[in-house]
Amino acid sequence: MGWVVFAAWFMFAWALVDLDRIARERRKLRLRAGMLLYGSDGFESLRKKERPSRLQRLMRLLLRTAPRFSAWGSRIDFASSDADVQRLLLYAGQPLGMTVEQFQGLKILLALLGFLSGLMLMIIGFPFGPLWPVLLPLAGYGGSIYWLRRSADARQDEITRSLSDFLDIMSVTLKAGLPLDRALALVAQGIGGPLREEWEFFLQRLALGHPREQVWGALIARNRSAEFQALIKALIQGHRLGTPVSETFAFHAEQMRRIRREKAKEAAAKAAPKISFVTTLLIVPATMFLFVVLFGLNIARTLGPIFSSQTTAGTP
Structure with missing residues (x-):
């Protein structure tokens, strides 16, 4: 029950x-x-x-x-x-x-x-x-x-996945002549997701009068995505040294594409042992069992008439 x-x-x-x-x-x-x-x-x-x-x-x-x-x-x-x-x-x-x-x-x-x-x-x-x-x-x-x-983990992974497209769009937008804050507000409206939330947080803090580097530090503290943190640190360094922001975004966009290719290759390399493990664990025993069953059926089919004839002959 x-x-x-x-x-x-x-x-x-x-x-x-x-x-x-x-x-x-x-x-x-x-x-x-x-x-x-x-x-x-x-x-x-x-x-x-x-x-x-x-x-x-x-x-x-x-x-x-x-x-x-x-x-x-x-x-x-x-x-x-x-x-x-x-x-x-x-x-x-x-x-x-x-x-x-x-x-x-x-x-x-x-x-x-x-x-x-x-x-x-x-x-x-x-x-x-x-x-x-x-x-x-x-x-x-x-x-x-x-x-x-x-x-x-899911939110940080989503930020990492959407960062590459964001960097490409930002690079083009900045090269068109828009200032950084205006470009961030424009691009963030179209990307959605947690990355949009982070840039909206950044722009809201700036609008409230917080120092730019302090807000960048808050973004680093709010996220553990290595790629996103690397972008923020590069923006801080470029702000201090006067490096053009469009070059920073273009460089990181290229880096993100390279990292994505390397992760795809790594995932493909990890898939082969998993497939071999599944094959060894499931498919091989099932195939062996099938062979044993077929072998047993063939033996029974071959020896069955012999035993049945002996049994008939021995019957008075």
Whole structure:
């Protein structure tokens, strides 16, 4: 009975995940249609007006409750000290406007919810019942940290991927005679994504009167993409030495193309051992099994009549 209940809950959770994925795909298609019909301004207006997904609404509900447990989260800081969380939130672009206090409370809240869920599973007789009150709190605590780290890595990878095209467009725009800040504002409107958010942050800080080098330093602190940091450091050096900015962008665009080619070659080189491993682990045993089965069938077909004739001859 317990396995039936477990399978039913598993299928229910799987259906919820699929429904959320379908809803996210529909939102992406709707926003792309707005981008094609109305341009970047229409895309932004639709993005701001779109309804949050069920998962986002659930997360916001949890974030409203999470600060009550933030003191516990700051004390229980395994793999999630305040400094680490602050840095990861910056790298991830502060998803849902999350603060350090909210995240520290969120991981404890998820651990408590995991404990209560595990206790319920044990009471209703799930298989391996005593393990659930131990495993689910650990999953809630560790899953929140894993989600934040994955969000930070995904955002930084997106910045690195979109940087090459951005550099090419900036180089052409600067050579056309536009000043740096105006070119950044113009190009950032068309690229979208986290890279646009970073340049909007840069321009907003400049508009508020912050020193340029201080804002560049803030960009370096907010991102760990090596290519993006190299670009900012080159801009700082060029600003101090008076190097033309268009040359800096053109040089880094060429460097990004070279790095992309090298990464493609590296990925191709790493793919061969993986393919060999899959071939050795799966295809070769399956082929050998097929040969053994065919060999056995041939032997049975050859020797079967002999044994049957002997059996008939020996029968009185």
